[in-house]
Amino acid sequence: MLINGVQIDDTFAEAFNMRGTRVIITAQNLKWAYHAANAMTGFATSVIGCGVEAGIERELSLEETPDGRPGLSILMFAMGSKVLMQQLETRMGQCILTCPTAAAFAGIESEDRINLGKNLRFFGDGYQTSKLFANANGMAKRYWRIPVMDGEFLCEETTGMVRAIGGGNFLILATSQPAALAAAEAAIEAMKRIPNVIMPFPGGVVRSGSKVGSKYKTMFASTNDAFCPTLKGATNTELSPEIESVMEIVIDGLNFEDIAEAMHVGIKAICDLGEASGVKRISAGNYGGKLGPHHFKLHEIMGKSTS
Amino acid sequence: MNALTFTLNKKLQFSLNCAVLNPANLANKSTSDIASMPLNYGNKQLRVDEIFEITGSDTENIHFKNTTNKLDYLGANMSSGRMTIEGDAGAYLAYNLKKAEIHCKGNTQAYAACNMVSGLLTIDGNTGDFLGGASAGLRKGMRGGTVIVKGNAGDRVGDQMRRGLILIEGNAGDYCASRMIAGTIGVLGKVGEYACFNMKRGTLLLTTLPSLHATIQDCGSHTLPFLNLMFKSIAQFKTKFSSIQTQRVQRFVGDAACHGNGEILLILPAQ
Numbered sequence: 309m310l311i312n313g314v315q316i317d318d319t320f321a322e323a324f325n326m327r328g329t330r331v332i333i334t335a336q337n338l339k340w341a342y343h344a345a346n347a348m349t350g351f352a353t354s355v356i357g358c359g360v361e362a363g364i365e366r367e368l369s370l371e372e373t374p375d376g377r378p379g380l381s382i383l384m385f386a387m388g389s390k391v392l393m394q395q396l397e398t399r400m401g402q403c404i405l406t407c408p409t410a411a412a413f414a415g416i417e418s419e420d421r422i423n424l425g426k427n428l429r430f431f432g433d434g435y436q437t438s439k440l441f442a443n444a445n446g447m448a449k450r451y452w453r454i455p456v457m458d459g460e461f462l463c464e465e466t467t468g469m470v471r472a473i474g475g476g477n478f479l480i481l482a483t484s485q486p487a488a489l490a491a492a493e494a495a496i497e498a499m500k501r502i503p504n505v506i507m508p509f510p511g512g513v514v515r516s517g518s519k520v521g522s523k524y525k526t527m528f529a530s531t532n533d534a535f536c537p538t539l540k541g542a543t544n545t546e547l548s549p550e551i552e553s554v555m556e557i558v559i560d561g562l563n564f565e566d567i568a569e570a571m572h573v574g575i576k577a578i579c580d581l582g583e584a585s586g587v588k589r590i591s592a593g594n595y596g597g598k599l600g601p602h603h604f605k606l607h608e609i610m611g612k613s614t615s
Numbered sequence: 616m617n618a619l620t621f622t623l624n625k626k627l628q629f630s631l632n633c634a635v636l637n638p639a640n641l642a643n644k645s646t647s648d649i650a651s652m653p654l655n656y657g658n659k660q661l662r663v664d665e666i667f668e669i670t671g672s673d674t675e676n677i678h679f680k681n682t683t684n685k686l687d688y689l690g691a692n693m694s695s696g697r698m699t700i701e702g703d704a705g706a707y708l709a710y711n712l713k714k715a716e717i718h719c720k721g722n723t724q725a726y727a728a729c730n731m732v733s734g735l736l737t738i739d740g741n742t743g744d745f746l747g748g749a750s751a752g753l754r755k756g757m758r759g760g761t762v763i764v765k766g767n768a769g770d771r772v773g774d775q776m777r778r779g780l781i782l783i784e785g786n787a788g789d790y791c792a793s794r795m796i797a798g799t800i801g802v803l804g805k806v807g808e809y810a811c812f813n814m815k816r817g818t819l820l821l822t823t824l825p826s827l828h829a830t831i832q833d834c835g836s837h838t839l840p841f842l843n844l845m846f847k848s849i850a851q852f853k854t855k856f857s858s859i860q861t862q863r864v865q866r867f868v869g870d871a872a873c874h875g876n877g878e879i880l881l882i883l884p885a886q
Contacts, residue, residue, distance in 0.1 A: 439799070443851075451841060
């Protein structure tokens with residue numbers, strides 16, 4: 309498939325089942341909401357080393373936040389519920405509780421619940437107070453008020469936990485590093501507008517795509533040498549001679565459709581730049597389809613707009 | 616179906632226990648069955664049709680008309696449906712109420728919302744002592760739900776209240792929030808002496824500060840974001856509390872006499 313001079317490989321991205329949650333962070337203003345959210349989603353690029361993958365989903369209007377203050381929604385994903393709960397509580401305690409004026413609320417409803425302020429309340433040393441408020445539907449929610457030095461830290465007791473998908477991806481193959489990065493930036497800008505997804509890596513982009521296994525016994529993942537441009541002559545390369553740089557965009561989301569939509573708008577944004585931008589190919593990472601149950605086929609995804 | 620309506624047609628000298636006249640007890644009963652149900656009146660029992668004229672058949676929507684303050688336990692143990700009382704009610708209105716709505720258009724006697732678990736009780740007039748309190752022998756009063764009083768309330772509002780919301784648009788008597796364990800009480804009018812006596816936890820939201828006893832301590836003025844959530848939650852009920860916008864309050868904590876961590880939040884003008 310060729311779109312605007314950019315080749316789309318006949319391959320697929322292979323993604324995995326994860327557990328996900330959404331947390332709403334509010335603060336006195338957006339600046340402090342970002343401070344809290346950036347801290348909470350820091351060091352959360354990959355479950356391999358960070359335990360969770362997390363990112364800021366979007367800014368929320370004053371009407372969308374429970375306390376009517378400026379806020380952000382955060383998505384967080386892990387391979388299992390236990391890790392997700394542990395990471396969420398740790399990050400809440402170290403990043404949101406500590407951040408001036410920040411408050412935290414559930415951002416998703418489900419039968420499965422994980423703790424937000426349920427255990428964090430004990431920081432209040434007995435001075436914590438719970439309040440149970442019913443919404444217009446009569447559904448009651450419990451909130452914790454924990455006295456802190458700037459006033460009170462307000463936190464909902466729990467948030468929902470849902471089944472999610474992690475590891476949607478595509479690769480940008482370009483004739484230079486600046487060209488690959490510029491294309492990746494264009495894709496991320498477009499993908500940020502899609503709800504229910506995050507791109508957890510720095511700036512949304514990964515330069516160190518990995519393969520399973522290594523020559524070293526202690527490593528279970530290592531550099532994806534087939535896509536390393538400096539190894540073109542030394543390995544079973546996937547790259548043609550003119551490719552000098554490859555960037556990857558990884559997408560985690562709450563459902564298959566939104567990840568596919570994010571991939572679609574991202575790849576389309578790159579193709580809109582045209583062949584002259586230096587981007588030659590779009591490919592995707594997979595493990596032969598044997599590990600992950602979710603396959604995002606590039607031709608099917610891009611066929612929506614090109615057919 | 617028309618609402619099942621009980622119209623009082625007898626002048627009552629003693630209290631009449633109306634606890635059995637709730638949707639669960641009346642469901643699937645014919646008018647004649649209902650008419651023959653016994654009600655405790657003083658030291659004897661009377662048939663329902665000796666006291667009330669019965670019309671309608673919808674047992675999930677019960678109306679009482681021409682009522683007096685001798686009708687005790689109206690809406691007791693209700694766990695579904697609606698009840699409207701077009702007049703006064705006696706003691707123990709909405710006793711042990713669960714997931715149902717009761718609207719009393721007149722005044723009530725003491726112990727309204729006693730042991731209430733959930734649901735909504737609206738009283739258009741005044742109510743007596745121990746609103747939302749516990750029945751004799753119990754250590755926990757109201758355990759959930761919402762009570763709205765458009766008029767005044769007597770003494771000991773929320774005595775041993777464990778959970779829930781009481782909103783009083785008028786005044787409240789002495790010992791408001793006494794022995795309160797948790798929950799929220801709001802009073803737009805004045806509050807009598809000894810507010811929060813032996814209060815353990817919970818919130819008393821006020822617009823005017825009563826004279827406080829020495830074991831209630833001033834913690835200063837603050838902007839508390841949780842109030843926004845609380846007022847949003849209250850906004851679903853049509854009360855004068857819905858017009859409060861400020862998050863600025865003066866906070867008092869006590870009762871220190873029982874190591875309590877309850878609070879009085881005195882609403883201040885927005886900054």
